[in-house]
Amino acid sequence: MSFKHSSEDGYPTPTSTEQRRLEIILSQHRPPPDHPKPTLQKNVHMQWLVRNFSQGFPERFISQDASQPWLFFWTLQGFYFIGAELDPQNKQRCIDTIMACQHSDGGFGGGPGQFPHLLSTYAAVSALACVGRPGPGGGWDQIDRVKLYSFFMSLKQPDGSFLVSRDSEVDIRGIYCLLCAATLLDMLTPELVAGTASFVASLQTYEGGFASASHPYYIADPPSLETLADYPRPALGEAHGGYTFCALASWILLRPLLDKMELERVPEINVKNLTRWLALMQGSEIELGGFKGRTNKLVDVCYSWWVGGCFALLRSLGVGVRHTVPSQQQVDNEDDDEQWSDVDDDVFNRFAIQEYIFYAGQHTTGGLRDKPPKVADAYHTLYALSGLSTAQHYTAPSDEVRERLRKEWKQIHDDSLDEWRKVAYVEARAWKEEEAASMYINGPGDRLNAAHPVFNLTITHVGRIMSHFYKQNQS
Amino acid sequence: MNQALTQLLRSFILKPANKDATDYFRGVVKAGEMSERVLTLTESVIRMNPAHYSAWQYRYRTLLAINAPLDEELELMDELAEKFLKNYQVWHHRRLLLQRGALAKTPAAELAFIAxxxxxxxxxxxxxxxxxxxxxxxxxxxxxxxxxxxxxxxxEDDVRNNSAWHHRFFVVFSNGVRKGDEDREDTIRREVSFTKEKIALAPNNASAWNYLRGVLEHSDTPFASLREFVLPYTVPAHSSLDDVRDDSVVDLENPRPSPGADLPCPAAIEFLADIHEAVGDLQLISFRQLWKSLADEHDTIRKRYWEHRISEAQASRDS
Structure with a gap:
């Protein structure tokens, strides 16, 4: 069976030529109909992860020397997706090495002695969520939260954004990283996130996706200000899958807190345009249904998570939520055919993306990759597994869980922020996987553990670390 | 599995090739030294690993502390930017230098360098x-x-370059009103007709359609104003629509698809469906059919999405 190439309209350009070249490669990776379909080579990937973990990462990853906590997070979370558990001794080694990256001024750096950075801090906290524990030597209680908070505040800009590190750039990835760490560790305050939601909203471009940053005109002191109509907030850079994930996840962490803040103008995002842009990022059948990161760019397995994962996040905004409709009512509403009788309201192709990961993403010697004929690396391996997990499972905020957590909430601090902390806690923990809605293209043998759509940790690990820091019962 | 792990993890350590330089660097930071020597050292760390943000950060602080000539630094950055084009820090460091007034080059020269x-x-x-x-x-x-x-x-080089399209939106719309663009209606007309031309050249170009939608939404222009233009793109080439048209009359407002165009174009069908949806209730059946044709025939990978659009439209009609 052959699929249609993307149209060049008789007018080839560098973009369409490159696209065509990749489509030919990808179509060769689709198994012929009479052949067995590739499945997830869990053991091979596991061995690949263990090999990286044990022998050090290959020399060519020297560029990752400033990303050591990331290598831990990518590898550990990979283990937990596949379902492996580390023994206490190995966990301790991980904890000790990660804690060595904590800076004396607060926050974590890319390695021992490196300056603290929001991205490394996220990776370190996430890795500790996987393998850490309370008590001496467990990592969790050795995180200096007081200094971490001042590190965060030292990066804050007047427009609600944050630098990723001292003298560094503003980047939505950093904001996502900060919000994740602050949410997990019970560090969110109105002061910390004042203006941040508006900044996030300012990143949405005319295409519907989000950019990495926007430009604040009031700092520019422009010489010809009078030519400007208002104070615009132009997005710097086009809509991009990675930034869109970070922006949407940040939005979802901040949104429940918005009505607890006294805002003159409540920021908004355009969910309809966002959903459209996300859907358009999925490549066609000839691209094996992989996701792109930008309009007219090539598919890449990491966007299985950055773009594919957004569809799970959208469920908390009411998009693509499963609902049970009496079958009779459905029939009445439809004048045409039978395909409408199911209640599966996914807005992306959960089936096709799994094909891309299995057919094009897996490297025969282990690990997962951007696209053939590239080699595997730690980054693409984790985000391919994350993307596969989010395509397999249906995870959404559950009213039932939310109600239970609210009821069980124990007021610990006698302070005005109790309600605020409760909202942050309950909303972050309300995500629940519905096993009945899982979808495996080759059957449950390929099953990975479900990811928390915001944090990309297992839901269990999120519950464990949050109940510790918010001093709640883990339930 | 666990025993194997224990065995293998024994030697778990990263092995940086530039260990010497990074070790020196750590020592220098610890001692708080800021000197000419530090500039040499951080440069060699950066050359080996441009993603070493701590080296960049310390270098910048050192430059300021010892009052190093920023223009020279900018020259070094010219070389490094070409070498490490994909690297973040290279561009950010330039930005810091310019903010500090390093202006051996004018902003115009910067634009040329970027080009x-x-x-x-x-x-x-x-x-x-x-x-x-x-x-x-x-x-x-x-x-x-x-x-x-x-x-x-x-x-002109690549009509499918989405970065260039985004830059166009940035220049024309995102920064307020530019000199020469004060007549907004005229600007919008210019942008719409520019985009139509580009769509005619290669209709299956998501960048151009997204730009068109962006312009219309930004200016609150109804999509329906482009109905005439869109129709020929929604049907197969040489369809019945052609019979009633006289191709000898050139309609500048509505450029026709190029002879090589692959039609119908899903983006045009979507656009037409959106027109019908906006027009309202009476047209409900027709836009449902258009979306359905995308779901079942022209854009099957997104079947779920088009079905989602139908059910959303249904829901908003019911409410």
């Missing part, structure tokens, strides 16, 4: 973002003036 970078890598995210920052930060009419021609050349 050279984009000629190697026409969609580099950081390079485009840096170009946009230069424009917004210096915000000089003379800088803005050259941008439209630059964009047109980029789109």
């Amino acid at each position: 050279r970078g984009l000629s190697y890598d026409a969609k580099n995210y950081h390079t485009w973002a840096y170009r946009q920052w230069i424009l917004a930060y210096f915000n000089q009419d003379a800088l803005w003036e050259g941008e439209m021609r630059y964009i047109e050349n980029m789109l």
Whole structure:
């Protein structure tokens, strides 16, 4: 069976030529109909992860020397997706090495002695969520939260954004990283996130996706200000899958807190345009249904998570939520055919993306990759597994869980922020996987553990670390 | 599994090739030294690993502390930017230098330098973002003036370059009103007709359709105003629609699909469906059919999405 190439309209350009070249490669990776379909080579990937973990990462990853906590997070979370558990001794080694990256001024750096950075801090906290524990030597209680908070505040800009590190750039990835760490560790305050939601909203471009940053005109002191109509907030850079994930996840962490803040103008995002842009990022059948990161760019397995994962996040905004409709009512509403009788309201192709990961993403010697004929690396391996997990499972905020957590909430601090902390806690923990809605293209043998759509940790690990820091019962 | 892990994890350590330089660097930071020597050291760390953000950060602080000539630093950055085009820090460091008044080069020369970078890598995210920052930060009419021609050349080279389309939106709409564009109706007409031409050239180009939608939404122009233009793109080439048209009459407002066009074009069908949806209840059946044709025939990978659009429309009609 052959699929249609993307149209060049008789007018080839560098973009369409490159696209065509990749489509030919990808179509060769689709198994012929009479052949067995590739499945997830869990053991091979596991061995690949263990090999990286044990022998050090290959020399060519020297560029990752400033990303050591990331290598831990990518590898550990990979283990937990596949379902492996580390023994206490190995966990301790991980904890000790990660804690060595904590800076004396607060926050974590890319390695021992490196300056603290929001991205490394996220990776370190996430890795500790996987393998850490309370008590001496467990990592969790050795995180200096007081200094971490001042590190965060030292990066804050007047427009609600944050630098990723001292003298560094503003980047939505950093904001996502900060919000994740602050949410997990019970560090969110109105002061910390004042203006941040508006900044996030300012990143949405005319295409519907989000950019990495926007430009604040009031700092520019422009010489010809009078030519400007208002104070615009132009997005710097086009809509991009990675930034869109970070922006949407940040939005979802901040949104429940918005009505607890006294805002003159409540920021908004355009969910309809966002959903459209996300859907358009999925490549066609000839691209094996992989996701792109930008309009007219090539598919890449990491966007299985950055773009594919957004569809799970959208469920908390009411998009693509499963609902049970009496079958009779459905029939009445439809004048045409039978395909409408199911209640599966996914807005992306959960089936096709799994094909891309299995057919094009897996490297025969282990690990997962951007696209053939590239080699595997730690980054693409984790985000391919994350993307596969989010395509397999249906995870959404559950009213039932939310109600239970609210009821069980124990007021610990006698302070005005109790309600605020409760909202942050309950909303972050309300995500629940519905096993009945899982979808495996080759059957449950390929099953990975479900990811928390915001944090990309297992839901269990999120519950464990949050109940510790918010001093709640883990339930 | 666990025993194997224990065995293997024994030697778990990263092995940086530039261990010596990074070790020295750590020592220097610990001692708080800021000197000429530190500049040499951080340069060698950066050359080996441009992603070493701590080296960049300490280098910048050292430059300021010892009052090093920033113009020289900018020259070094010219070389490093070409070498490490994809690297973040290279561009950010330039930005810091310019903010500190390193202006051996004018902002206009910076734009020329960036253009050279984009000629190697026409969609580099950081390079485009840096170009946009230069424009917004210096915000000089003379800088803005050259941008439209630059964009047109980029789109001439590759009409599918989405970064160039985004840059166009940035220049025309995102920064307020530019000199020469004060007549907004005229500007919008110009942008719509420019985009129509590009769509006619290669109709299956998501970048152009997204730009068109962006312009219309930004200016609250109803999609329906483009119905005439869109229709020929929604049907197979040489369809019945052609019979009633006289091709000898050139309609400048509504350029027709190029002879090589692959029709019908899903983006056009979607556009037409959106027109019908906006028009309202009476047209409900027709836009449902259009979406259904995308779901079942023209854009099957997104079947779920088109079905979602139908059920959303249904829900908003019911409410």
